[in-house]
Amino acid sequence: MYNKVQSAVLHGMEVHLVEVQADISEGLPVFDMVGLPGSEVKESRERVRTALRNSGFRIPPKRITVNLSPADLKKEGTAFDLPIAAAILRGITNIPDAFENGIIIGEVGLDGSVIPVRGAISIAKHAQALGYCRILCAKENAEECRNTAKLSCIGVSSLKEMAAYLQEGTLPPQESCITEETMPSLPDFSDLAGLEVAKRAAEIAVAGRHHFLMVGPPGAGKTMIAKRMMSIFPALNDEERNLQAELLSIMGLPALSPDRPFRSPDASVTAAAFLGGGQKMLPGEMVLANDGILFLDELPSYPSRILDLLRIPMEEGKVILTRKNGAYEFPADFMFVGAMNPCPCGFYPDMQRCKCTPDQRIRYRRRVDGPLLDRIDLYLSLQPMDYEGISGGRGCGENSETIRGRVTQAWERQQNRYEKEKFHFNARMPAEKIPVYCALGRTEQSLMERYYKRYRLSARAYHKVLKVARTIADLDGSDQIRSAHLTEAIHLRCDDPEAEGRLKR
Amino acid sequence: MTKRELWFWLSGIPGIGAMTARALLKEYGSLEELWKLKTEIVEESGLMNLRQKNAFLYSREKDAIKRRFDEMTRLRIEMVTCEEDIYPSRLKILYDAPIVIYYKGKLPDEDTPTISMVGARDCSGYGREVALHFAASFADAGIQVISGLARGIDGFSHQGALEANGRTFGVLGCGVDQCYPRQNLDLYLEMMEKGGVLSEMIPQTKPLPANFPMRNRIIAALGDAILVVEAREESGSLITVDQGLELGKDIYAIPGRIMDPLSAGCHHLIRNGAILAQSPADVLAGFEHYEQLTLPLSGGKLVLDxxxxxxxxxxxxxxxxxxxxxxxxxxxxxxxxxxxxxxxxxxxxxxxxxxxxxxxxxx
CATH class of the missing domain: 1.10.10.10 (Winged helix-like DNA-binding domain superfamily/Winged helix DNA-binding domain)
Structure with a gap:
C-alpha cells in the first residue's frame, strides 16, 4: 500500500518541495529509505520507528520502503521525521485526510514529541506561493509562521496530536501569539553631550543608510556612538520584519518578534561565519545584519581577507555563495559602521603624545584599503573626550527620539521619491541615477567644482558627496540640494588612504 | 681614461671617502699615478685599512668604470670636481670637502644669499606651517633654500620655497638618481626644474644610514646660516647644527611651546646662544650685507564676519x-x-x- 505526503527541504534561503512516499507491503520486516538522504535523514528511520511505537502505534511486521522524491536532490536536516511518520501512519491506520494541499515538516523525539526545525518560515512562504493552504509543523514553528505567512499553520506537539488531527480533524489547542509593539530599551543619544558633530554624522548615516567610518583616539566614544545608532533607526516595517524573522528562523534562533539587528563580530571571525556557508549553508554575520548595522570595531585588526569580503555586499546589498551544487543568494543590505584609531598608538594628530613614525601611521591606515574606503560614504574624525564630556558637565544633548523623528521623515521622502526605482535609499543610488536625483543649481554647481579641484576628488568620491548631500537635504526637508548641504557633505567625505600621507609629506 | 673618468673612479670606490681620497692624492702626487699605482705599493700603504685596500684594487676596472660613466651622462647627471671653477666655493671651507659633486638641475648660485633649513622628519602641524611660511618668505626675499629632501620639515621647506617660485636645492644621502623617500617624488622632480638636487655619492648609491651625517655637513656648509625649525632633544638636526658651528655659521632656531618635545631641541639651541627666529624678518636681518635682498611685504588685515x-x-x-x-x-x-x-x-x-x-x- 502506497502513501505520500508533501514536505520541503531548505537550501540556503531557497526551498525545494519533496514528496515523501511510503510503501508498506508483504515481505521481510525491514525499513528501507531511498532518495539521496543525508546522514541526519538516514537516522530519521530509527527515530520515526521508535516514536511511533512509543506513541502507541503498532508497526506491522512488513516491508516498509520510504522514498524521497525527487530522488536526485540531496536532502539534509531533520525536518523529514514528521512527514515520514505521517506517510507511514496513513498506511497503518485509517487516515482519511490525505493532507494533499498541505506541507508537513518537523523533527520527532523518541517519545513521539514534535520538535521545531530551522527555516520553517521560508518553507511556509514558499508553500504559500505555490498555492498550498496548510502547513503542519511543531507548535513553535507554527507560531512563527503565523506572523509572516497567510496560510493556516497547524502546530502539533506530538505524533498523537498529529494523528488525531489527520483522523478526526481535531485541532490541538493553538496558542495565538501576541507580538507587542515595544521599542527595545536602547542606550540614548542624550547621554552624549559635547559630541554634536558625531551625532549629526550618525543621523545623516542612518537617514540615507550610508556606510560610516569613525576615526578617533581610544576613549573618544566611537563604540558608544555605534551602539546608540540603533536608537535612531525607524521601527522595522512589515516587509523588513518578515525577512528578519525568516533569517532568524533559518539560523534556528527565536523569530517571533525580531528587532533591527546590530551585529558586531570580533576580529577573530572566520570567513565562513562572516559571509555564510558551511555544510548547512547558514547565513553569516553580514546577512544577519540585513536592514540593520554591521559594526566592526578596531577595523585594522581584522584580517584583510575578512575586510575584502565586505566589498560586494556593501555595494550590492546581497551575498551570493557559489558552491558545487549551486549558487545561494542571501540578502545583506546592512549599514556598515567601522571604527578605528588614527594611528597605532591612537593619539595622532596630538604630536605631544603620538610616538608613531609617519611610516607606521601610513602603514596602519593602509590596512583599511582603498576599495573598502571607496564604498564608505561618511568619515567622522573624533577628538579625545574632554573632562566636561565625561563628567556630564554639558547637561543633556538632543535625545534619540527627536533625531529618530527627523530620520523617519527623511526615510519617507526617499520612499516616495524612489517608489519606481529598485533602490530605496540614497546610499544605494547607482551612478547613472545621480544626475536625475542629485541635480544641482548654478551656485551649487560652481561650489562643487571648487571642492572637486581643491580636494582632488575622484569620480567615485564626487558621487558619494552628492549622495550624502542628498540625504542632508532630505533631513532638511528640501527638494533641492543647497550649498550648505554640500558643505556639510564635503566636511564628512571619505577620502582615499593616500590623502593622509599626502598631507604629511 | 680621461681625467673626469678618473675622478669618477676615485669618488666611487666603496669605503674611501673624501678624507682618504685627499690623503692618497697628496701622498702619491696625481690621479693618473694613483690609477697606475702598483699593487705592492697599495698593499704596503699606511693610508688605507685592509678593506679599503681591497676595494681600491678591485675597483680599477677600466671597462666597468667607462660603462658607468657613460650611463651617468645618459641619465643627464652632471658632475663637478674640486679642481673645476664651478665647484661650489662654500664647500671649500670643509676640511673634508667632497672631491666630486654630482647633481641634477642646477648648483646653488655662488653670489646669492643661501639658508639651510633643517628639522624633524615627523614634524607637527605647527612645524609644517612654520617651514612653509619661512621658506616662502626667504624665497620672496631672494634667498636660496637648502635642505635634505627628507620627510617632514625638509620637504615642507622645499615646498614653501617652490610655492613662492624660489630656488631650492636638496642635498641627498644617496645617489642623485634615487628619490628617497618615495613620497617626495613630485618634489624631487619639481626641484630639478626650479633648483637642483645634489650629492657627493656616486649615482646608484643606496640611502644607507651612514650616508646621512656626511650629507648633513654639506647642508651645513652650503648655507650662509642654518635655521632649525623643529627638533627633538636628541635630533639628527642638531648634528647639522654642530657641523655648522664648526664652520662658523649663524644658527637660528624657531621657538615652540615649552611642553612640546618637538621644540625641545630648538629651545636647547636658543639657551646655548642660537638666534631666536620669531619671524622671517629676524633671519633676514642677518642677511643685510647682501644688497639684492628684497624684504617681503607684511600681510593684509583679516576681515571676518x-x-x-x-x-x-x-x-x-x-x-x-x-x-x-x-x-x-x-x-x-x-x-x-x-x-x-x-x-x-x-x-x-x-x-x-x-x-x-x-x-x-x-x-
Whole structure:
C-alpha cells in the first residue's frame, strides 16, 4: 500500500518541495529509505520507528520502503521525521485526510514529541506561493509562521496530536501569539553631550543608510556612538520584519518578534561565519545584519581577507555563495559602521603624545584599503573626550527620539521619491541615477567644482558627496540640494588612504 | 681614461671617502699615478685599512668604470670636481670637502644669499606651517633654500620655497638618481626644474644610514646660516647644527611651546646662544650685507564676519577638531563647518589632518 505526503527541504534561503512516499507491503520486516538522504535523514528511520511505537502505534511486521522524491536532490536536516511518520501512519491506520494541499515538516523525539526545525518560515512562504493552504509543523514553528505567512499553520506537539488531527480533524489547542509593539530599551543619544558633530554624522548615516567610518583616539566614544545608532533607526516595517524573522528562523534562533539587528563580530571571525556557508549553508554575520548595522570595531585588526569580503555586499546589498551544487543568494543590505584609531598608538594628530613614525601611521591606515574606503560614504574624525564630556558637565544633548523623528521623515521622502526605482535609499543610488536625483543649481554647481579641484576628488568620491548631500537635504526637508548641504557633505567625505600621507609629506 | 673618468673612479670606490681620497692624492702626487699605482705599493700603504685596500684594487676596472660613466651622462647627471671653477666655493671651507659633486638641475648660485633649513622628519602641524611660511618668505626675499629632501620639515621647506617660485636645492644621502623617500617624488622632480638636487655619492648609491651625517655637513656648509625649525632633544638636526658651528655659521632656531618635545631641541639651541627666529624678518636681518635682498611685504588685515571671528578665535597652530570648535563656540556643527569652509577657501585655515583644523600662513 502506497502513501505520500508533501514536505520541503531548505537550501540556503531557497526551498525545494519533496514528496515523501511510503510503501508498506508483504515481505521481510525491514525499513528501507531511498532518495539521496543525508546522514541526519538516514537516522530519521530509527527515530520515526521508535516514536511511533512509543506513541502507541503498532508497526506491522512488513516491508516498509520510504522514498524521497525527487530522488536526485540531496536532502539534509531533520525536518523529514514528521512527514515520514505521517506517510507511514496513513498506511497503518485509517487516515482519511490525505493532507494533499498541505506541507508537513518537523523533527520527532523518541517519545513521539514534535520538535521545531530551522527555516520553517521560508518553507511556509514558499508553500504559500505555490498555492498550498496548510502547513503542519511543531507548535513553535507554527507560531512563527503565523506572523509572516497567510496560510493556516497547524502546530502539533506530538505524533498523537498529529494523528488525531489527520483522523478526526481535531485541532490541538493553538496558542495565538501576541507580538507587542515595544521599542527595545536602547542606550540614548542624550547621554552624549559635547559630541554634536558625531551625532549629526550618525543621523545623516542612518537617514540615507550610508556606510560610516569613525576615526578617533581610544576613549573618544566611537563604540558608544555605534551602539546608540540603533536608537535612531525607524521601527522595522512589515516587509523588513518578515525577512528578519525568516533569517532568524533559518539560523534556528527565536523569530517571533525580531528587532533591527546590530551585529558586531570580533576580529577573530572566520570567513565562513562572516559571509555564510558551511555544510548547512547558514547565513553569516553580514546577512544577519540585513536592514540593520554591521559594526566592526578596531577595523585594522581584522584580517584583510575578512575586510575584502565586505566589498560586494556593501555595494550590492546581497551575498551570493557559489558552491558545487549551486549558487545561494542571501540578502545583506546592512549599514556598515567601522571604527578605528588614527594611528597605532591612537593619539595622532596630538604630536605631544603620538610616538608613531609617519611610516607606521601610513602603514596602519593602509590596512583599511582603498576599495573598502571607496564604498564608505561618511568619515567622522573624533577628538579625545574632554573632562566636561565625561563628567556630564554639558547637561543633556538632543535625545534619540527627536533625531529618530527627523530620520523617519527623511526615510519617507526617499520612499516616495524612489517608489519606481529598485533602490530605496540614497546610499544605494547607482551612478547613472545621480544626475536625475542629485541635480544641482548654478551656485551649487560652481561650489562643487571648487571642492572637486581643491580636494582632488575622484569620480567615485564626487558621487558619494552628492549622495550624502542628498540625504542632508532630505533631513532638511528640501527638494533641492543647497550649498550648505554640500558643505556639510564635503566636511564628512571619505577620502582615499593616500590623502593622509599626502598631507604629511 | 680621461681625467673626469678618473675622478669618477676615485669618488666611487666603496669605503674611501673624501678624507682618504685627499690623503692618497697628496701622498702619491696625481690621479693618473694613483690609477697606475702598483699593487705592492697599495698593499704596503699606511693610508688605507685592509678593506679599503681591497676595494681600491678591485675597483680599477677600466671597462666597468667607462660603462658607468657613460650611463651617468645618459641619465643627464652632471658632475663637478674640486679642481673645476664651478665647484661650489662654500664647500671649500670643509676640511673634508667632497672631491666630486654630482647633481641634477642646477648648483646653488655662488653670489646669492643661501639658508639651510633643517628639522624633524615627523614634524607637527605647527612645524609644517612654520617651514612653509619661512621658506616662502626667504624665497620672496631672494634667498636660496637648502635642505635634505627628507620627510617632514625638509620637504615642507622645499615646498614653501617652490610655492613662492624660489630656488631650492636638496642635498641627498644617496645617489642623485634615487628619490628617497618615495613620497617626495613630485618634489624631487619639481626641484630639478626650479633648483637642483645634489650629492657627493656616486649615482646608484643606496640611502644607507651612514650616508646621512656626511650629507648633513654639506647642508651645513652650503648655507650662509642654518635655521632649525623643529627638533627633538636628541635630533639628527642638531648634528647639522654642530657641523655648522664648526664652520662658523649663524644658527637660528624657531621657538615652540615649552611642553612640546618637538621644540625641545630648538629651545636647547636658543639657551646655548642660537638666534631666536620669531619671524622671517629676524633671519633676514642677518642677511643685510647682501644688497639684492628684497624684504617681503607684511600681510593684509583679516576681515571676518562674527561667526567666522568666533571660529577663528578658537584656532591656533595646534590642530583642533571640529567638535572642539563646536564646544568652544555656541554654533551648531553645520555653522562651524560652513565657517571653516569659507576660512579654508580664503587660505586662513588649513585642514591639518581629516577633521582637524589650524590657522594657516599668517604671522
Amino acid at each position: 562674527s561667526k567666522e571671528e568666533k571660529v577663528y578665535a578658537c584656532l591656533d597652530l595646534v590642530p583642533k577638531n571640529t567638535q572642539f570648535i563646536v564646544n568652544e563656540t555656541d554654533l551648531t556643527p553645520q555653522e562651524v563647518m560652513e565657517c571653516l569652509d569659507r576660512l579654508e577657501f580664503r587660505g586662513q585655515v588649513r585642514e591639518a589632518s581629516r577633521g582637524y583644523y589650524m590657522k594657516a600662513g599668517l604671522f
